Amino acid sequence: MSQNKDYKVSRSDAPLGQTPSGKQKAQGPSRQSVWKMFDRIAHRYDLLNHLLSLNRDKFWRKKVASYLPNGDKLAILDLATGTGDQLIALADSGRVERGLGLDLSEKMLDFGRTKIDRLKLGDRLTLNIGDAESIPCKDESFDAVTISFGIRNVNDVLNALSEMRRVLKPGGRALILEFSLPSSRVMRSLHLFYLRHLLPHLGRMISGDDQAYRYLNQTIETFPYGVSFCSLMTQVGFVEASFIPLTFGVVSIYIGEA
Numbered sequence: 583m584s585q586n587k588d589y590k591v592s593r594s595d596a597p598l599g600q601t602p603s604g605k606q607k608a609q610g611p612s613r614q615s616v617w618k619m620f621d622r623i624a625h626r627y628d629l630l631n632h633l634l635s636l637n638r639d640k641f642w643r644k645k646v647a648s649y650l651p652n653g654d655k656l657a658i659l660d661l662a663t664g665t666g667d668q669l670i671a672l673a674d675s676g677r678v679e680r681g682l683g684l685d686l687s688e689k690m691l692d693f694g695r696t697k698i699d700r701l702k703l704g705d706r707l708t709l710n711i712g713d714a715e716s717i718p719c720k721d722e723s724f725d726a727v728t729i730s731f732g733i734r735n736v737n738d739v740l741n742a743l744s745e746m747r748r749v750l751k752p753g754g755r756a757l758i759l760e761f762s763l764p765s766s767r768v769m770r771s772l773h774l775f776y777l778r779h780l781l782p783h784l785g786r787m788i789s790g791d792d793q794a795y796r797y798l799n800q801t802i803e804t805f806p807y808g809v810s811f812c813s814l815m816t817q818v819g820f821v822e823a824s825f826i827p828l829t830f831g832v833v834s835i836y837i838g839e840a
């Protein structure tokens with residue numbers, strides 16, 4: 583992982599209280615209405631993901647899978663799994679023996695279950711209702727815990743990160759895929775224009791939901807990213823956290839070593 587050397591934070595580097603609060607969140611729907619919102623747009627969710635990211639989401643998810651820890655019989659947990667695309671990409675690595683996906687939206691999970699059945703992955707992958715902030719699993723039960731485009735949606739980010747840390751086996755790894763902002767000023771301006779002026783309209787037209795894609799740009803712009811986000815990870819006990827910006831930095835993968 584030489585490319586992420588510059589972006590590493592160790593537990594001892596993280597000054598408590600000097601990093602953005604884990605509770606920092608854009609003004610938006612409450613947690614209950616967040617998953618209800620996903621229930622409403624579930625039927626269009628995959629299509630919107632592919633269209634609005636110009637199909638880059640498939641590459642990002644594959645990239646997350648490339649950072650799974652060593653081993654070929656991994657037990658993995660995917661939080662806020664939605665329609666299961668990240669969990670399926672992890673299983674495609676051929677190194678996952680058992681994968682559990684948890685989400686609060688039953689409708690998103692229903693679409694995911696249909697995909698898992700179609701791909702004949704039902705013997706390895708299971709989708710259940712479950713909260714990322716109160717994971718219904720024993721301590722130290724997984725080799726890897728992932729959350730893609732989900733950590734932004736939880737009420738208390740530190741709480742969710744600390745839950746991820748709790749269920750990881752010693753030496754396990756957390757992988758978090760989340761939106762971020764490009765560091766180049768030009769790319770950042772272009773991206774902000776897209777987020778503020780194009781994405782809400784496209785999202786509304788395709789999903790038929792007025793709120794969902796307005797909320798998305800607010801949460802992306804206010805959510806901690808890069809080194810700030812790594813500091814949140816080390817605050818909850820990850821020994822080391824690093825990040826890899828992808829596609830000009832519009833998303834980043836965060837890697838936390840348990």
Ligand SMILES: C[S@@+](CC[C@H](N)C(=O)[O-])C[C@H]1O[C@@H](n2cnc3c(N)ncnc32)[C@H](O)[C@@H]1O
Nearest residue numbers: 617620662663664685686687713714730731735
């Ligand atoms: C943007 S979607 C991401 C879905 C999927 N991980 C993906 O990569 O496409 C966010 C998901 O987070 C779920 N969610 C929100 N808060 C949650 C929580 N506290 N626990 C579990 N899932 C949650 C929503 O229901 C929704 O399915």
